[in-house]
Ligand code: AP5
């Protein structure tokens with residue numbers, strides 16, 4: 001079985017974009033804690049109501065809540081996952097190993113990119129409300145404004161993709177990423193790729209890492 005894959009990287013570094021391609025071409029299952037949390041908000045569940053304000057502000061939801069949600073959506077017996085958006089701090093990195101992965105083999109990939117490049121990517125992102133396809137008004141615009149090329153669904157902007165919240169998200173990332181990288185480095189499971197390249201080149205680098 002391929003190792004479970006953990007994508008690490010700043011908001012807008014391209015984790016979701018690349019995960020979709022890995023799912024389509026290499027038979028992975030995509031597990032994004034951000035997507036799981038947004039689903040809770042959309043369904044207006046108790047959990048959704050609890051986390052909405054935190055996510056809108058660009059802060060991190062508490063570790064126990066996210067870990068529980070992740071674990072409930074994860075069956076490692078028969079699936080190879082891409083963990084996207086988890087772990088986000090040192091505690092989550094340890095918990096992923098001890099509570100979720102246990103003995104499963106895993107590899108982490110860090111999407112390295114200058115954070116100054118990311119605000120433009122994020123504020124120009126649009127996502128299909130039907131199939132989840134990710135667009136960008138600057139680099140990957142849909143053929144028809146507001147409409148998904150793939151399924152005809154409506155394109156929407158994430159609530160946390162405004163300039164002010166993006167600043168907070170990038171700041172939170174800067175303050176929390178080091179222990180996460182140290183955790184995977186110390187256990188010999190960390191690869192780094194240059195996420196400033198075009199999506200095709202990033203995919204090539206990612207594929208090489210998964211096959212190494
Ligand atoms: P989450 O949904 O995980 O968001 P994020 O980490 O901020 O990352 P993004 O989804 O914004 O970026 P991405 O790397 O997926 O980029 P994408 O591929 O879309 O988390 C949201 C919130 O949920 C958090 O703030 C927190 O509140 C909460 N949360 C989630 N997990 C949590 C956890 N574990 N603990 C606590 N709280 C948690 O690309 C972005 C744009 O760039 C797109 O427009 C795309 O088209 C474009 N693009 C992609 N690649 C390229 C490229 N190579 N060149 C040019 N443009 C590109």
Ligand code: MG
Pocket residue numbers: 015016017032034
């Ligand atoms: Mg994402």
